[in-house]
Amino acid sequence: MGGRIRALRKQRGWSVQQLAEASGLSRRMLTQIELGQANPSLATVDRVARTLNTDFAALALPEGDAAGAEVDGTLAWQAPDGSQALLLGATKEPRAELWRWTLAPGGRYDAEPDRPGAQEIHHVLSGRLTLVLQTGPQVVAPGQSAVIASDQQYAYLNEDAEPVVFVRVVTGA
Structure with missing residues (x-):
């Protein structure tokens, strides 16, 4: 990158x-x-x-993959505890990004607001994800999904003893 x-x-x-x-x-x-x-x-x-x-995808994905071709994933963020974010693919117009996140027990990622109108869809594969929002925390269990406006301060948090793995789709960022 x-x-x-x-x-x-x-x-x-x-x-x-x-x-x-x-x-x-x-x-x-x-x-x-x-x-x-x-x-x-x-x-x-x-x-x-x-x-x-x-855009982010053009910098992070391997050459030629920013338009949505299949990729194994590009490591875009990693914490010392093993938490990580893989960018799996993206489209240019309309803008959308597909991510796979893993948060270690006690892991947290504090995000900065995206552009006005941006949204995220989260689908939890395993563990429990806590979305820390301005309106209060929202817990998403395995097999559940949540949609949030990402044009606000927010965070991802794993308050459990097992890793949480979730898929994240970003639109309009």
Whole structure:
């Protein structure tokens, strides 16, 4: 992903400092991302993508797969406890992303708001997912699904002793 960011930045004729100023990120963070030395949040990658007039999937998926071709999954986020997010595929128009998430026991991911009108569908395969929303927590059990507006502060939380595995579909982000 870092190489794609660097290539798009250079295509625009921008320095790392110019991209930092345009995206609101530090030059140090962007340098670490480009060198593959950082584990940026999904929101950070999305911010860089928007600044470069592209989308998250175009930066994260292998070349040629951003339009929805079959992929095994691209690791987009990982925590030291083993929690991870795999981007499985995406479409350009209308925008949609398919994800497979695993949260270790006690794992939490704090998300930043998406664009206005964006939504997420979550379907829990195993474990129990707690969606921490502005309106209060919502627990989703195995085999259940939930739809949330993702243009708000929210988080994914695993309060149980077993990992939670869920599929996430993002639209309009």
